[in-house]
Amino acid sequence: MRTVRSWFQDTTGGLPRTFWYLWAGTLINRLGSFVLVFLAIYLTVERGFSEFQTGLVLGAWGAGGAAGTLTGGILADRWGRRPTLLTAHLGAAAMMLALAFARDLWLVGLGALLLGMFAEAARPAFGAMMVDVVPERDRLRAFTLNYWAINLGFASAAILAGLAAEASYLLLFVVDAATTLATAAIIFARVGETRRVRAEQRTSGPLGAAPHRGGLGSALTDRVFVGFVALNILLALVFMQHVSMLPIAMGEDGLSPSTYGSVIAVNGVLIVAGQLFVPRLIRGRSRSRVLALAALVVGVGFGLTAFADAAWFYALTVVIWTLGEMLSSPSNSTLIAELSPATLRGRYQGLFSLSWSVATFAAPVTGGFVREQVGDAALWLGCAALAGIVAVAHLLSGPMRERRARQLRTAEVDAEQAAHPGPRPRLAAIT
The missing domain is CATH 1.20.1250.20 (MFS general substrate transporter like domains)
Structure with a gap:
């Protein structure tokens, strides 16, 4: 107890x-x-x-x-x-x-x-x-x-919505x-x-960058962050296949739409049951390695779909890629926070959210094209390969992202120190 x-x-x-x-x-x-x-x-x-x-x-x-x-x-x-x-x-x-x-x-x-x-x-x-x-x-x-709250609410909504629709x-x-x-x-x-605007932040950008002019271009010209968003788009293209191509693949194996609903519900159940244990599991570990591992696990889960032919096998693949999702989500969120200048947090959050909108549109188009041209197995094995590329890219680009995060934190502490003289706060290490 x-x-x-x-x-x-x-x-x-x-x-x-x-x-x-x-x-x-x-x-x-x-x-x-x-x-x-x-x-x-x-x-x-x-x-x-x-x-x-x-x-x-x-x-x-x-x-x-x-x-x-x-x-x-x-x-x-x-x-x-x-x-x-x-x-x-x-x-x-x-x-x-x-x-x-x-x-x-x-x-x-x-x-x-x-x-x-x-x-x-x-x-x-x-x-x-x-x-x-x-x-x-x-x-x-x-x-x-x-x-965790998002997934608990959404999973419950699916059940409640079915009851409401009957009425x-x-x-x-x-x-x-x-x-x-x-x-x-x-x-x-x-x-x-909660927004705080300091005079010194209105006149100069972080890390010696150009002054913030208030447009989205301030975020789009941040090559480190845009690179991170691009990696998320690639992994999201893999992840969103569970909405577009997975039900088609299961249908061709003779499985009913209700079976697809039960299989995909494993995703929400697993997140609700285990997501709160993730912070202790990944705390203090290299964030780039966690993101790389998450991408690999997602790739393995979707790659195994190429061999699935029964409901239990499809459910197993969902369990695997859900574990990758559980690792990547909190790591992504904290990294976005640390790569976002205080005066541009909304823009950076919006740009990252846009990556999911792009993937939501592009995933069924690309998935359908690959499936039609080269087959179902090629689609899922291609998803595994793409996730593997994302994993390697996270390992290679991770040190640059962490340096940027440390520099940004130092710049913001310096700005705070200039505005409010006093003891300098100690910066925690980032891995």
């Missing part, structure tokens, strides 16, 4: 109150994330749209999401985290209700576009706020806890909008603005 209590205290203790308000908002919002789970089924079954029309609507949602991540990142830095989050949540709630009553295809597509934009605009502001309020030493735990598809939209408004209420009542 003492060991469990000690582990629980190590995992959850000492985090700021603001973090827990954000965490609660995340959990509530994800518990009600019904629309995304059942949108394709709603459009085809309830509305009678063709698969092509449904694809257009989902594509509009993805395009809106890509625009929202970039816009939300810029607004989080210029306007503030809190007003960006409130506007995004209120807009998303309104668009969910509007989408529920839209009838014509063009109106449904426009509603999906705006819903994607508002929903994803909150992500970079939320990430920047978490970095603002959580001390560096606690960020690994904080991001792990938040990732009324309109209920899906109403409950989703209500939980989004509840999150906005928590932010409005309990979370203050």
Whole structure:
């Protein structure tokens, strides 16, 4: 009992109150994330749209999401985290209700576009706020806890959405909008603005770079960070095959859609059961090696799919690549935080979020092309090879990223020291 209590205290203790308000908002919002789970089924079954029309609507949602991540990142830095989050949540709630009553295809597509934009605009502001309020030493735990809440909420939403859909598809939209408004209420009542702008940061960039001019170009010209984002796109291309090509592969093996649902549910169950143990497992270890190992594990999991022909074998592959996902997510989040200048955190969060939007669009296109041209086995073995390349790239580029992180931390400490003279804080080592 003492060991469990000690582990629980190590995992959850000492985090700021603001973090827990954000965490609660995340959990509530994800518990009600019904629309995304059942949108394709709603459009085809309830509305009678063709698969092509449904694809257009989902594509509009993805395009809106890509625009929202970039816009939300810029607004989080210029306007503030809190007003960006409130506007995004209120807009998303309104668009969910509007989408529920839209009838014509063009109106449904426009509603999906705006819903994607508002929903994803909150992500970079939320990430920047978490970095603002959580001390560096606690960020690994904080991001792990938040990732756990996302998966717990989403897994529960899939079950609850099925029950709600049996009663009324309109209920899906109403409950989703209500939980989004509840999150906005928590932010409005309990979370203050966390953005801090120092005069010296407004006039000069970090590490001797050009002054910040307030545009996205400040993040796009950071070659170290852009390289990191590029590696995430490559691994995300592999990871997103579980949404696009995996159900097709399982269907060709004679497995039903419900079997696919059960197999893919292993991902959420494993994350909820084990994610909170990850910080202690990777604490103090080389972050570049952890990311490389995570990429390798993801590659092995997807590569083995080439040989799967039964539900238990597919479930085993999901277990393997989920372990890689569990290792990479908190490491990615802490690295983004340390590579982001304080005045550009929103933009950097937005640029990283965009990598997932790119992969979400490109994964089914590239996966379908490879599968059609050279076969199913080539697709999955190609995923393994691509993940292996990402692993090697993480090992090679890791030292450069860590040097940049140390330099940025030193520059920010110097700026803080100049603004508030006093004892110089000691910088922790980064591995």
